Amino acid sequence: MRPFHYSRPSSLAEALIDMRDALAAEPNSSAAFLAGGTTQLDLMKLEVSRPDRLVDLNALRGEAGHIRWDGTSLRLGAFARMAEAADHPDVRARAPMIAQSLSLAASAQLRNMATLGGNVLQRTRCAYFRDTSWSACNKRVPGSGCAALDGVNRAHAVLGTSDHCIATYPGDFAQALLALDASVVIAGPGGGRTIPFARLHRAPGTTPHLETSLRPGEIIAEFIVPAGGWFRRSLYLKVRDRQSYEFAVASAAVALDLEGDTVREARVALGGVATVPWRAREAEALLRGRKLTEEAARAAAQAAFTEAAPHAHNAFKVELGQETLVRALLQLATMETPR
């Protein structure tokens, strides 16, 4: 195995210093943070990730492992485990979509380990990214090409793709955060900042290796999810090849604020079909102010996929993604919401 340095700082401040020092000593350092480890250790075994230093953040749970409702927002500590958030009464009652997105992901064992912050940073399952014997992967080796373009690409993205990368963003929780206009509290060596969740992930473009807007040495500390009229009437619908322990082929995170059967506000994010957590603003705009009929749902779903760019094996994802959104919208329309 490849040797690496390991540290386990006891506070967020110490962790930031550890990483800052590592980066100062070696500007090209491949140092990485370790949270639940369900992605990082997996990729290290595959040698896709080869950090020279691991800064273990698992002692930070006391500082940033909280889940609470502060009267206007859900505040989710980045070091809370997926299972803790999925089972939390405030999350389940106030924003069912968030609880569903978490409990439909992975397996119970993984949800007990994986953190919320690590979850949104989960790397793609693209086989050509995960197998280093494929020399062409722009995400793994910038400028090397993309083996998936002409390869087996059933699982790949149809939205947000480029000629450089079509790898699907694999997570579920991120779609919920995106739909609900969450923001991300980031701690960094130069102080903290808060950004909209929508600005966390970067579409591949010409630089698929740059996946987020996090700067070197920064750590996600918290997600803040502001309440809205659509909070309770929300769901996460996940379509997949088996009933559990499987990534989405297509998913939809949808929240609606209805007045009678008319849409006052809609929030739509799509998963399994895009390179990044995908906000379908065109769909939302088409729904706003309209009665939620099958026709309206279908028009919104079509609008969400007008830019779709399928490849050899994933053309079905356009129709499937649309049907997933239609199904989610119509299911929400008839959902009973306790007030």
Place this chain on the structure above:
Amino acid sequence: MNQPLFPAPDVKPGQTPPRYEGRAKVTGEARYPSDVRLPRTAHAYLHTSRIGRGTIRSFDLAAARAVPGVIDILTHETIGDDPRHMPAIYQGGYISDSVRPLGSADIVYWGQPVAMVVAETFEAAREAARRIVVAYAPHPTLAADIRSADAVTQAVEPMTIDTGDFAAAYAAAPVRVDAGYTTPAQHQNPMELFATQCAWEGDRLTVHEPSQYVNNVRFGLAEQLGIDPGRIRVVSPYVGGAFGAKGFLTQRTALVAIAARRLGRPVKLVATREQGFTVSGYRAETRHRVQLAADRDGRLLALRQEGWELTSRADAVAMGAASMTARLYACPNISVRINTVAADRSTPGFMRAPGEMPYGFALETALDELAVALDMDPVELRRVNDTQTEPVAGLPYTSRSLMRCFDDAAARFGWKDRSREAGSMRDGDWLVGWGCATAFYPTYAGNSAARVRLSADGRVHVSSAGHELGQGMYTMMAQVAAEELGVPFDQVTASLGDTDLPPAIVAGGSSSTASVAPAIMAACEAIRRRLGVEGGSPAEVMPALQASGMWVVEEFAEVRAHGLPAESMASLYRGRATPAGGVHLADRVQFALGAQFVEVRIHARTREIRVPRAVGAFAAGRIINPRTAHGQLIGGMIWGISSAIHERSEIDHRNGSYINANLAEYLLPVNADIVDVEAMMVAEEDHQVNRAGVKGVGEIGVVGVAAAISNAVFHATGRRLRDLPIRLEDLM
């Protein structure tokens, strides 16, 4: 004292004994071959080819050698003359494929071992194997799968069947079906990886390896290494799943033996999950064309099935199971053609119901299409064509209870409530479909031997070099000996999976019980004869022993299976015991039969396919242990569901690689996918098949499920899907 977490079971007379080795397995006491720890063991790790066809130009081993702890690196340049070339089992050898490992610079499939590192630790061996740099010269063309233009199709002439005049009868018939079907490459993926440990003591070699045929490994390896087979012992007391993948010697074993000989210390190899995709054989992709013709009452007038099976360029492998599908129903005009399609892939092999699953899928789906064309209930179509005589040579079935299986399973399933029209059953947003199909598996048995020892304290020991794959071999052996000698089950101990024991047949072809139970019965009979109670009741045995003044009686027996010539017994002692039976007998045909019924639900919008319910009924002669048989049958049915809607080894056409060679991306059902699976055992007595009256249940459960699902999908949607696996995109 503490209560043991898993107390030893207390079996009452008349109860079905539980799994003999169950407690050892759940407590971790059972030691699988890779669990055995030998002093001074060195660890091996394979480096496998990343191209599908071409040659190795050079190795750069400098970085690998620099890894601390590396002892040896074997390549074709350093390995020497061993192992010797051996033809594959299909061509008379002992081995699953004939491509000699590290044999030359030629690469003939992706995943081919090109180097093996041996190091002080597993971690160092893995690290060094990853540091090996191989410069390849890829061949300009590559045939990655059965559809490739560069693949070479060849007819398998001996598998041709022509009965009556198919062409004329088909042309003249009033109702016809003509359709093509495909099944994908699939891999067995046993939970236990492909492990081998080799230890030499002087010129004697012990091999610890999970195996379905320890004597095959022993004799094959002896030939590969040019040594006396008497010097090799193969030990395999537990196998963590095999499903055909551990049926025969693979090339890895000789590499480990050679490395251990070079180093003078034990060497252990555990091939990775990905390497397991090419270390042994797999279910090759197949294509089929089925033509059926019937009169308006559904009676078959003509049947033709042509199959194409992928194979490697090195070895021609064809399962050719149209020899069975052509004999399932009464039909006067039959034609069968089988072809191999050679591509740049590793040699395929056996996977649970190797030919029966794909050929059965094609025929049983075609029959459903015929039922639709006739507007006939598919169960009634099978009834109209039921027969006690196979139609090709006119030989009798030893027993055949197919329609009893259909009737019992249909009643249990509630088939009479089915509305026949496609798309007519719906539950809210879910389209509901019900489908059925015939399950069949040939009854095989082979020559086997066993030894039984009875002592006056009432203890019995039974031994035979059979194999425990999880199917219940220990349990069966102990149970048969207990019943034959009139002692309680818990007084019997059993040994198996060791070449030092009396030889038995390969644990394949669902033939273990049918082969070994008769040998145990014969040994027990010899004990009764020694005690002068031959032909008496088992209760007379112990009193007779106690009265005899002897303390121990021990008898050995070998049994020859029906249909095998006298000279075949020698092959049992050379690791070549082959199953006989099925459609290969001169006087009769032998089959276990069954009926599969499934319900599928398909979401009207997003098209997920679910199988909430499956009912199978099987008539397989005597069931020795209903508990372990039930496990085999529902396990098979679940795999049938998996074969229909989940599993496919995904091939990248640029290099012939499997890009989902891991248990995350190779889709298998999880518990949430499997809801209500019921296997019924239909009582059937068959005194002809073998002394035990056993037909075997290891494989039949998987057969027919995929067709039943495809037929149910048609019933739900009106869409006929002829290519497996059926996935949601096929229903968009």
